[in-house]
Structure formats: C-alpha cells, structure tokens
Amino acid sequence: MINFNNKTILITGGAGFIGSNLAFYFQENFPNSNIVVFDCFRSEDKFANGNLKSFGHYKNLIGFKGKVICGNINNQKDLNLLSDYTFDFIFHEAAISDTRVYDQNLVMETNINSFYHLLEIAKRGNSSLIYASSAATYGSLPSPQVEGSENPENPYGFSKLMMDQIAKDFSTQNSEMVIIGLRYFNVYGPREYYKKNTSSMIIQLGHQILNGNAPRLFEGSDQILRDFIYIDDVIQANIQACVNKKNGVYNVGTGIPRSFQDIADILQKELGTNYKTEYFANPYVGYQMHTQADMNSSKLNLDFKPKFSLELGIKAYIEEIKRLHGTENLW
Ligand SMILES: NC(=O)c1ccc[n+]([C@@H]2O[C@H](COP(=O)([O-])OP(=O)(O)OC[C@H]3O[C@@H](n4cnc5c(N)ncnc54)[C@H](O)[C@@H]3O)[C@@H](O)[C@H]2O)c1
Numbered sequence: 001m002i003n004f005n006n007k008t009i010l011i012t013g014g015a016g017f018i019g020s021n022l023a024f025y026f027q028e029n030f031p032n033s034n035i036v037v038f039d040c041f042r043s044e045d046k047f048a049n050g051n052l053k054s055f056g057h058y059k060n061l062i063g064f065k066g067k068v069i070c071g072n073i074n075n076q077k078d079l080n081l082l083s084d085y086t087f088d089f090i091f092h093e094a095a096i097s098d099t100r101v102y103d104q105n106l107v108m109e110t111n112i113n114s115f116y117h118l119l120e121i122a123k124r125g126n127s128s129l130i131y132a133s134s135a136a137t138y139g140s141l142p143s144p145q146v147e148g149s150e151n152p153e154n155p156y157g158f159s160k161l162m163m164d165q166i167a168k169d170f171s172t173q174n175s176e177m178v179i180i181g182l183r184y185f186n187v188y189g190p191r192e193y194y195k196k197n198t199s200s201m202i203i204q205l206g207h208q209i210l211n212g213n214a215p216r217l218f219e220g221s222d223q224i225l226r227d228f229i230y231i232d233d234v235i236q237a238n239i240q241a242c243v244n245k246k247n248g249v250y251n252v253g254t255g256i257p258r259s260f261q262d263i264a265d266i267l268q269k270e271l272g273t274n275y276k277t278e279y280f281a282n283p284y285v286g287y288q289m290h291t292q293a294d295m296n297s298s299k300l301n302l303d304f305k306p307k308f309s310l311e312l313g314i315k316a317y318i319e320e321i322k323r324l325h326g327t328e329n330l331w
Contacts, residue, residue, distance in 0.1 A: 001239075001243065002239070002242050002243055003030070004026055004029070004030035004033045004089070005030045005031070005032035005033055006032055006033070006034075007030070007033050007034070007088040007089060008033075008034040008036070008085055008086060008087050008088050008089075009026055009033055009034065009035050009036065009087065009088065009089045009090075009091070010036050010038060010082065010085070010087040010089070010090045010091070010121075010127070011023050011035065011036070011037050011038070011090075011091045011093065012038045012039070012073060012090070012091070012092045012093055012094035012118065013038075013039055013056065013092070013093030013094030013095065013132075014035075014036075014037030014038060014039050014056075014061070014068075014093070015037060015039035015041055015056030015057060015058065015060055015061055015068075016039065016054075016055055016056050016057075016060070016093060016094070016097070016195075017055070017060070017187070017189075017191050017192040017194075017195055017199075017231075018093050018132065018184070018187060018231065018234060019037065019039065019056075019091070019093040019094070020037075020060035020061055020064075020191045021189070021190070021191055021231050021234075021235055022091050022093070022235060022238060023035055023037055023061065023064055023066065024063075024064065025235045025239075027064065027065060027066065034066065034067075035064075035066030035067070036066060036067045036068075036069060036082070036085060036087070037061065037064070037066060037067065037068045037069065038069045038071055038073075038081075038082065038094065039054075039056040039068075039069075039070065039071075039094060040054050040056060040070065040071060040072045040073075040094075041054065041056040041057070041058065041070055042054050042055055042056055042057055042194070047098065047101050047103065048102070048103065049098070049100050049101060049102075051098050051100070051101075051196070051197065051198060052196065053096075054096075055097065055194050055195045055196070055198070056194075057194035059194065060191045060194065069081050069082070073094050073110065073114035073117070073118070074109055074110055074113065074114055076117070079114075079117055079121070082121060085125075086125040086126075086127075087121070087122070087125050087127040088125075088127060088128065089127060089128050089130070089242060090118065090121070090122050090125075090127045090128070090129045090130070091130050091131075091238060092115070092118050092129060092130070092131035092132065093131075093132050094114070095110060095111045095132065095159075095160075096110045096111060096156065096159075097156075097195070097198065098156070098198050099136055099154055099156045099157070099198075100154070100198075101155065101156065102154070102155060103155075104155045107155040107156055107159050108155065108158075108159055108162075110159075111156070111159035111160065111162075111163065112159050112162050112163060112166070115131070115163050115166055115167075116166065118131070119166070119167070119170050119179070122177065122179070123174060123177060126177075128177075128178035128179075128180075128242055128245075129177070129178065129179045129180070130180050130181075130182065130238055130241045130242065131163065131167065131179075131180075131181050131182070132160075132181075132182060132184060133160045133161075133163060133164050133181040133182060133183040133184070133249050134156070134157065134160040134183055134184055135183055135184065135185045135186070135227070135251070135253070135291055135293065136152060136153075136154065136156055136157030136160060137150040137152050137157050137160050137161040137164065137183060138150055138151065138152075138157075138291070139151040139152050139153035139154075139157060139288075140153060140286065140288050140289065142290070143225075143257065143290045143291060143292035144255070144292040144293065144294035145251065145291060145292065145293060145294060146251075146294040146296075146297075147183070147248070147249055147250065147251060147294075147297055153286060160183075163181065164181050164249045167179050167181050167247075167249070168248075168249075171247040177247075178242075178245050178247065179247050180241040180245075180247060180248065180249070180250065180302075181248070181249035181250070182234075182237055182238065182241060182249075182250055182252045183249055183250065183251045183252060183293070184229070184234060184252045184253075185226070185227040185228070185229050185251070185252065185253035185254075185291060185293050186200060186226045186227060186228045186229065186253075186291070187200070187228075187229055187230075187231060187234050188200035188202040188203065188228055188229075188230060188231065188313065188317065189230050189231025189232065189234075189313065189316075189317055190231065190317065190320045191231070192231075193324050200228070201260060201263055202228070202263055202267070202313075202314060202317065202321075203317075203321055203324070205263055205264055205267055206267050206271070206318070206321040206322075206325075207321070207324075207325050209264075209267055209268060209271055209273055209275065210271065210321070210322065210325040210326075211325075213275070214275035214276055214277060214278045215264035215267070215268070215275060215277050215278070216277075216278045216279075216280060217260050217261065217264060217277055217278070217279055217280075218260070218279065218280065218281070218282035218287075219279045219280065219281055219282065220279075220282075221259060221260040221261045221264075221277075221279070222259050222260075222261040223259065223289070224259060224260050224287075224289055224290075225257035225258060225259050225289070225290045225291070225292070226257060226258065226259075226260075226288070226290075226291050227253035227254055227255070227256065227257050227258075227291045227292050227293045228254070228258055228263070228310055228313070229252060229253050229254050229306060229308070229313075230306075230308035230312070230313030230316065230317070232307070232308060232316070233252075233254070233306040233307060233308050234252055236304065236306075236307075237250075237252040237298070237302065237304045237306075240302040240303055240304045241302055243302075243303075244301060244302045244303055246301045246302075248297070248301065250297055250298040250301065250302055250304070251293035251294060251295060251297065251298050252293070252298065252304070253291075253292070253293025253295065253306070254293070254295075254306045254308070254309070254310075255292065255293055255294070255295040255306075256292070256309070256310075257290060257291060257292040258310045261277065262310060263310065263314070264277055266310060266311055266314045267314060267318075270314055270315060270318045271318070271322075
C-alpha cells in the first residue's frame with residue numbers, strides 16, 4: 001500500500017461524483033496529503049439534450065480541506081494555474097460524462113484534446129497518471145466485454161477509446177511513465193446526486209419509491225443487465241492502479257451483471273415498500289442490453305477485487321439516498 005501522506009495529488013473533475021470521492025478518500029486516509037481539485041464547476045449552460053454542461057458541484061466538496069482551482073481543461077490559461085505544483089499522482093476524471101451529448105466537436109475537444117495536455121503535465125512532473133476511460137468504448141459488443149475489442153456507438157465512447165489509444169502511444173514513447181486507464185462500468189454511490197438525470201438508476205429509482213410511486217422500468221427490465229459497481233470499489237481500483245504499475249487500460253466492474261428489475265427489488269426491500277413495478281416501452285434505439293466486465297486482466301495486473309455486490313452497495317448507500325430525498329433545490 002502506498003503512503004499518500006506528503007504526496008501531492010491532482011484530481012481533475014474533483015467536484016464531480018468520482019473525483020470528489022477520491023478527494024475525500026485521500027483526505028480521510030492520508031491527512032497529510034496535498035490534494036488539488038481542478039474542476040470547471042457547474043454553470044447554467046445546457047447541452048442540446050437539456051442536460052447541464054458540467055456537473056461539478058460545491059456541495060460534493062463541503063468539508064474538503066485541500067485546494068480548489070476552478071478551471072476549464074479546454075483552456076490552456078486555466079491549465080497554467082497548475083504549473084505552481086509538481087504532482088506525484090494525477091487522477092484525471094474531468095470529462096463530458098454525459099453519454100447522450102452528440103455535439104461531437106465539443107465532446108472530442110473536451111475529452112481528447114485536454115488529455116494531450118494532461119499527459120504533458122504528467123511527463124513534466126514525473127507524475128503517475130490514472131485516467132477515467134469507460135465501458136462505453138465497447139458499445140453493444142456481446143458480454144463479457146474484454147479489453148482489446150471495442151466498438152463505441154456514441155461520441156462519448158469514441159472519445160474515451162481515443163484517450164486509450166493516445167495513452168498507449170504516449171506510454172510506449174515514455175516507458176518510464178505510469179499511465180493507467182480505468183474503464184468504469186456503471187458506477188453508483190454517494191456524491192452522484194448532482195448529475196441529475198445522468199445519475200445512476202439506483203438513486204433515481206430510490207427517490208421515485210421515496211416519493212410514494214411504484215418503480216417505473218422499461219418493459220423487459222429483468223432482461224436488461226448491467227455491471228453496476230459501487231463507488232468504494234472504484235476508489236480501490238484507482239488505488240490499486242497506483243500500486244501495480246503495468247501500464248494499460250483495465251475494466252472496472254464487478255464481473256457480475258444485474259438487471260434493472262434487481263435494483264428496484266433490492267431498493268424496495270431496503271425501503272420496506274412493496275409497490276408493483278410499472279413498465280413502459282423503451283424509447284431508445286440501440287440501447288445496451290447487457291454489460292459485464294471481463295475482470296481477468298484487472299485481477300491479474302491490478303490485483304483489483306471488487307467487494308460490493310449490488311445488495312451490499314445499495315445497503316451501504318441507502319441512508320444517503322434517504323437523506324438526499326426531497327432536497328430538490330440543487331443550488
Ligand atoms: N459514473 C460512471 O458510471 C462512469 C462510467 C464510465 C466512465 N466514467 C468517467 O469517469 C469520470 C468521472 O465521472 P463522474 O461520474 O464522476 O462524472 P461527473 O460529471 O460527476 O464528473 C466529471 C467532472 O468533470 C468536470 N468537468 C466537465 N467538463 C470539464 C471541463 N471542460 N473542465 C474542467 N472540468 C470539467 C465536471 O464539472 C464534473 O465535476 C468521467 O471521465 C467519466 O466519463 C464515469
């Protein structure tokens with residue numbers, strides 16, 4: 001285990017879901033680490049799909065004692081604000097994380113171009129760089145999804161696959177560097193709330209039930225399976241990536257696909273309700289019907305073993321789902 005005390009750590013996207021959880025992990029476990037969060041935070045700007053352009057939220061960082069830099073990864077002037085530091089570790093989470101943004105120009109600029117700059121910053125500082133890739137690189141390839149066989153079906157998935165390729169080339173040219181990509185599957189847990197309707201179905205269905213409504217699912221939801229992974233396991237994958245230094249891109253899932261019906265049923269058990277699920281037609285064409293991370297490479301090379309089943313994850317999360325219920329004033 002690495003002692004992160006006295007290490008300087010950059011977390012891009014640190015006001016977002018996964019980034020803020022990383023920030024608190026280091027703060028709580030390594031109180032003498034120097035943590036710098038870089039995030040553009042949310043503005044009122046929206047994409048054409050009606051969703052906010054960025055989800056970073058100050059409430060994710062209440063209690064954070066490190067440094068915060070508000071900046072845009074697309075803006076060199078903002079990135080220059082990082083030049084006062086030499087980072088031991090960089091966790092690059094900042095991205096357009098909304099898979100339904102079809103402004104290709106903006107997705108590629110934000111997710112790909114900025115990555116070249118982050119790689120250069122890591123090279124200059126001799127920093128280990130752990131970055132967020134995504135299961136969206138697989139599109140709807142049959143399960144289990146294995147690193148090395150990808151077929152993205154939206155601009156977001158393509159941008160993440162390009163990041164993986166750039167990382168691979170960069171790491172070949174700079175073999176002394178540590179550059180590891182983590183292909184997160186469907187992550188859920190505390191601090192995702194401000195992603196609103198791009199947050200996981202776990203919190204969305206939880207709040208539906210707490211509103212006194214029956215869970216509403218697509219028809220055939222017992223057959224729509226995803227690899228849902230709890231945030232604590234995702235944090236552990238990031239830590240393992242720092243410990244085990246075989247450069248590459250690795251799946252971060254549980255390896256066990258579960259249905260949306262399972263989510264609704266487990267939530268009802270935890271919340272003590274017994275509503276009859278309501279079904280409606282799935283409006284999406286090309287909807288992913290089955291994801292399941294092949295975990296062989298992550299086990300072998302990162303020694304990463306997820307601990308939370310869907311049951312355990314929802315149990316750990318349920319009090320926070322209740323606490324957030326009804327706090328509709330998102331500002
Ligand atoms: N949550 C998941 O299930 C999941 C799955 C696969 C991959 N990922 C990837 O993991 C990373 C973190 O995801 P998340 O769920 O925490 O999403 P998130 O949207 O909560 O976090 C992303 C953060 O990046 C910031 N950001 C966006 N554009 C920026 C810009 N131009 N400059 C600076 N900051 C910017 C946002 O404000 C936000 O705080 C992302 O790269 C995402 O693509 C997440």
